[in-house]
Amino acid sequence: MKELHELVDWIIDKGICSNSIEEILLGVSKRLVELGYPLLRTSILMPTIDPAQRGFSVSWSSIEGVSTEIQAHGSAGQELFERSPIFHLLSNDLLFARWKLSAGEGTHSYPLLSELLEQGATEYALKLTSFPGETVLKGVGFSMAVDGPLGLSEEQIDDLDTFLPALALACYRIAATRISTEMLAVYTGPRTSGRILSGQTARGEGTAIYAAILLADLKNFTSLSEAYEASRIVAWLNEHFEAIGGAVEANGGEILKFMGDSVLAIFPADIDMPATACRKALAAAKIAHAANDDLNRKRLAAGDPEILVDIVLHVGEIFYGNVGSSRRLDFTAIGKAVNEAARIERLCDEVGRNLLVSASFADHFETEFERVGTFTLRGVTAAADVYGLSADSRREPDM
Known part of the structure; x- marks a missing residue:
């Protein structure tokens, strides 16, 4: 338990000084592996407001490292979204779900789970942290795919409630800064937005x-x-x-x-x-x-x-x-x-x-x-x- 609280302290520290969700996910994933989690893949999923995208996910893989994927607007993006585990949670008002991939759960409904099974994953868990009253960044999703023969233990599932609030807040802080910067640039242009964010906000x-x-x-x-x-x-x-x-x-x-x-x-x-x-x-x-x-x-x-x-x-x-x-x-x-x-x-x-x-x-x-x-x-x-x-x-x- 001490190690888990040290993880929380690390997340809070990085949430204050870092502007990279990718850096935080990499650090969290490596520390969870050290704590005994048989991780194959982790990901952080967040909505956004952008003319070209509806949301994004940052993923860590034990094989490929860290990558970022953008979910686009439009019919193609909507179709992919509706065939995802996170859509299952959102459409059913759930905050948590897990699928035993070794038993075939969810692999016929969700392409991601089928792909993870082919890579050797035995279980996939997804938990959402919601921000009630928030109209833009309504929450953060965190997923884990593991390749241990027994999947995730109940203790490891319970541990999510210990470190996920800190992880969600850190991601919220970084994403909120990104959104305000990038959307201001969309509406005013990069040079102008830079002047505004530097404090040139007084009339005249x-x-x-x-x-x-x-x-x-x-x-x-x-x-x-x-x-x-x-x-x-x-x-x-x-x-x-x-x-x-x-x-x-x-x-x-x-x-x-x-x-x-x-x-x-x-x-x-x-x-x-x-x-x-x-x-x-x-x-x-x-x-x-x-x-x-x-x-x-x-x-x-x-x-x-x-x-x-x-x-x-x-x-x-x-x-x-x-x-x-x-x-x-x-x-x-x-x-x-x-x-x-x-x-x-x-x-x-x-x-x-x-x-x-x-x-x-x-x-x-x-x-x-x-x-x-x-x-x-x-x-x-x-x-x-x-x-x-x-x-x-x-x-x-x-x-």
Whole structure:
């Protein structure tokens, strides 16, 4: 019993100082083996909130070591989930179950148990620790597969109640931190989320940065919204945002905001050497247009309407920080440069171009652009020279 309490102390210590569930499971598994558990495999199972996954499991195997598996959303992921031991517990309001694999229990119903039997497991036990009232991380599952001829002893089963609460809390602490960090990045972008988590949360707090700006606007989306049902519009919108967003992120930019049918992204720049950021922004714009054209070809072939995109590139100083009310903030970019980019975007239809750039942006290139004209931008005192791609530069990039 002393050794078991030492295990609990070790788990608590690691739960405080470690950010790795994998490290904790490895340590717990090795210590249980030292205590006489004939372990073949252990695993920790947890739900999560993520656009791409419904949950994850971390497993330790005496043969393969530690691995992590993600359970995806969708019909395929749901089918696998419904054929798992943990689904059996959840759907029957159970916190514990065990299967004598050597007697064939559960091996015909659950592929995992059949696989473990083939590997030599004699018994599988799964116990859930629930967190009543928790809406996201509702609990933690811990499983053990053993290959001893007698399976698990009753004493070893009882030991779960001694060390599992500490293990569940340690995993909860790590998973909660991961979720808050990763989901904040999903909604605000990795750079922005990093600033927020570092403590930049006061209204008005931020900094002036120099950046290349990419503003993309999907054309005629309002009229399409009136002609097609909302579910189709949302699906199309997501496809085009993926095409644009993927190009931005692949070139080191960060999407700050989706505004209806528009995207605002920045490429932070060195004020003394902004050309690198401008080149990245231009590469992203070309790739976004190529990906968007590919989408439209497929949609037209299916008898659906095409959705074109106008993109404006600019470079200048922006305020990058918190704006909003006292309890509802938006970490975004505002300033003269952002406003000018929005005004230039309205010229795309007038001049018949789907990519326009400001003079300050074009200045960082030698032959890439040609002047389209000089225009008065609403709210801007001085007339603005606006540029488009030169004839030699109007080619699709390699995808």
